[in-house]
Amino acid sequence: MSRNLTLTPDVPSNRTGRAEVVAVVAFGANLGDREASIRTAAERIARLPLVSDVKLSSLFETVAVRLDGPAPDAPGYLNAVALVTTRLAPEILLGMLHAIEDEHGRVRQERWGDRTLDLDLVAYGDETSDDPRVQLPHPRAAERLFVLEPWLELDADARLVGYGRIADLVAELRARGEG
Template identity: 45%
Template sequence: MTDARSDLVAAYVGLGSNLDRPREHVSRALNELDALPLTHLAGHSSLYASAPVGPQDQPDFINAVARVFTRLSPLALLDQLQALEQRHRRIRQRHWGPRTLDLDLLLYANLEWHTPRLTLPHPAMCERGFVLVPLAELAPDVALAGQTSATLAKHHDGADLHRLLP
């Protein structure tokens, strides 16, 4: 890795867990993001508890959003995030089902990208309070759908989202 910072890209990652001590999984994953190749953690939101999206027959989630600076391409970063999920014994049994760790690449600079494997910005992030509220806490001026994350987060009622104390 060179000392030049001009090729660093800011990316935002959504974290979630609702199995096997979820707060520990999210906290540990935040530290592990800083250890990814050519990547360093530049900050993260508070932790939040939220009701699950989809099937309600599962525990609530612990969520956060992290900002990283990386030299990895979007797909290389996605590969690293999925490998980190696997190290947390992520099992994909059903869509929107319970998991030990879920990592979503939300934003990668200002890139708009659509491939079968990855869409940026994340297509559902503007509809999800458990993403918008932590993102607005971390980066209130990030632009999404022509508005700032802070503006979009204000439209979320917050009934199913609770900030956790450290």
Template identity: 40%
Template sequence: MTRAYIGLGSNLDEPAEQLRSALLALDGISATRLAAASALYTSDSLLPGQPRYTNAVAAIDTELAPLQLLDALQAIENGQGRVRKERWGPRTLDLDVLLFGDQVIDLPRLKVPHYHMHARPFVLYPLAELVPADFHLADGRSLAQLLQDCPFVGLERL
């Protein structure tokens, strides 16, 4: 089993409920179990004019390969009404593979560690709830340093 961390986000159609449903769906993925989930957080959208986002991070243990997991996550997104009109548009559900064990992955469909997580407090602070204080990403970066460089600004813990 590989421990993976999944970022969850939603800003449409009752976002907190979308995330709760997604957590149940994560636990239902074949050869995968939900190990833990962070609290929910709200934050402003990265783009002006969009509703606030609700975010969380889940820890899962999986026997799936990284791209198999990505396919399963996208199936959950689609099942919860995700429509991909624009890259940064509002969404019912966004599921991102943040970390996959100790692997660094650089594929056209999947980059792990997630390429923007270092600049996203709505990812880093929920992740910090699930890992030890001395946690390091597979690429060697310290989560403590990333948190220091990305302050808890604009976040509200629910």
């Protein structure tokens, strides 16, 4: 739909002692100016402390999905994925992503409901976590073409820890007509 975007802010030297890691952040919006919300959120992420690079995929148009399945009558989503190079701890990054959602008027009334902006921390390097506050990788990432396809666009060799190659996951979901 549109071209990739790379944002590289000025970053001070590493004072955290934490090594840089590439985090995968999924973007979605189906209310308001969806494209502007996604692009503005990517720019905001690039300005976070301890973030040194943000690569945003193309935007993908998808049908809304509710708890009971696809909802073609609901407003459609624009989705994207960003590879975020950061030294922020995953729980700090996730908290900052939630703050950016709030800045865009995100209201958390209905699970799987319409939203102005949704930011999910999909992966954080090869880290895994069962902590309910920050589950890594995202528990449904391997089932979502709207996450995997933009990620694959950015990194043809990408792997989802515990699941394998993104290209294989995409092929499997397409073959089953899922995602």
